[in-house]
Amino acid sequence: MGKRVEGKVAMVFGAGAVGPGWGNGKASAVLYAREGATVFAVDVDEAAAADTRSIIESEGGICIAHRCDVALAADIERAVATCVATFGTVDIVHNNVGIVEVGGPLEINEASWDRTFAVNVRSMFLTAKHALPTMLAQGRGAFVNISSLAAIRYPGFPEASYVASKAAVIGLTQNMALQYAAHGIRANCILPGLMNTPTIVRPLTAAYGGDLAAMIAKRDAQSPTGRMGDGWDIAHAAVFLASDEAKYINGVALPVDGGLSLRFA
Ligand SMILES: NC(=O)c1ccc[n+]([C@@H]2O[C@H](COP(=O)([O-])OP(=O)(O)OC[C@H]3O[C@@H](n4cnc5c(N)ncnc54)[C@H](O)[C@@H]3O)[C@@H](O)[C@H]2O)c1
Numbered sequence: 001m002g003k004r005v006e007g008k009v010a011m012v013f014g015a016g017a018v019g020p021g022w023g024n025g026k027a028s029a030v031l032y033a034r035e036g037a038t039v040f041a042v043d044v045d046e047a048a049a050a051d052t053r054s055i056i057e058s059e060g061g062i063c064i065a066h067r068c069d070v071a072l073a074a075d076i077e078r079a080v081a082t083c084v085a086t087f088g089t090v091d092i093v094h095n096n097v098g099i100v101e102v103g104g105p106l107e108i109n110e111a112s113w114d115r116t117f118a119v120n121v122r123s124m125f126l127t128a129k130h131a132l133p134t135m136l137a138q139g140r141g142a143f144v145n146i147s148s149l150a151a152i153r154y155p156g157f158p159e160a161s162y163v164a165s166k167a168a169v170i171g172l173t174q175n176m177a178l179q180y181a182a183h184g185i186r187a188n189c190i191l192p193g194l195m196n197t198p199t200i201v202r203p204l205t206a207a208y209g210g211d212l213a214a215m216i217a218k219r220d221a222q223s224p225t226g227r228m229g230d231g232w233d234i235a236h237a238a239v240f241l242a243s244d245e246a247k248y249i250n251g252v253a254l255p256v257d258g259g260l261s262l263r264f265a
Pocket of ligand 1: 013014015016017018019022023024025026042043044045048068069070071096097098099119146147148149150191192193194195196197198199200231
């Protein structure tokens with residue numbers, strides 16, 4: 001067991017994974033625990049959160065699994081209150097939940113635009129609203145918000161609501177970072193590039209022509225390293241940003257993309 005976030009309480013929203021293997025949220029939750037944090041694992045899918053809890057407990061860590069739909073304000077309020085009531089505080093809020101919607105203004109509709117924004121960014125405003133009073137009272141806290149490289153680079157196909165919501169994540173994070181810097185509270189975000197996680201299978205296979213193997217091969221080839229990243233790449237960046245090692249790092253939008261964002265062609 002490491003000690004990089006020892007003694008801290010980490011809430012991970014979207015701590016499960018949508019299929020077998022390691023997603024960004026599941027790997028992050030497990031790595032926070034491996035590095036000494038007590039983990040409050042939140043997910044809309046109770047079984048997925050319970051799976052993460054089982055892994056953490058089997059490794060000797062402490063974790064509670066909690067069901068919450070981040071599209072619902074009352075669910076978020078309850079999740080934060082339960083975490084604080086159970087563990088006494090919240091030191092780290094890791095916002096991982098994000099849904100993908102493929103299409104531009106002609107293909108998507110008002111309701112799905114609103115839903116994408118509610119899940120991808122209003123959720124982060126609400127987790128902050130409910131966690132900040134505790135963090136301000138104790139004079140410490142760290143937010144790690146998961147945006148996307150798609151917030152700043154065209155992903156190769158239209159994803160208007162996803163891209164706009166992920167750009168809003170950067171704005172929210174940077175605004176909070178400056179507002180609370182003098183209170184011992186930091187806010188940073190991570191921009192994953194092309195990651196091989198369970199979530200990409202369903203929505204992206206269609207966007208890449210309907211062939212899963214071809215989609216994986218194409219995304220591997222698109223990466224400057226020749227392979228997509230994985231959930232652990234995001235988890236390592238997140239634990240660093242949440243830890244005191246990053247005490248002077250605030251308001252960054254960190255690409256974790258193998259260098260993809262530097263490419264000209
Ligand atoms: N995988 C990629 O290539 C990639 C690239 C860029 C950004 N991202 C971002 O990474 C994050 C997700 O990581 P991932 O792709 O590894 O997925 P993941 O495996 O971490 O799964 C996300 C979890 O969120 C949960 N969830 C979904 N809707 C929810 C809701 N309304 N309330 C609570 N929980 C909910 C799911 O049940 C799932 O367990 C997203 O923010 C996504 O936009 C991923």
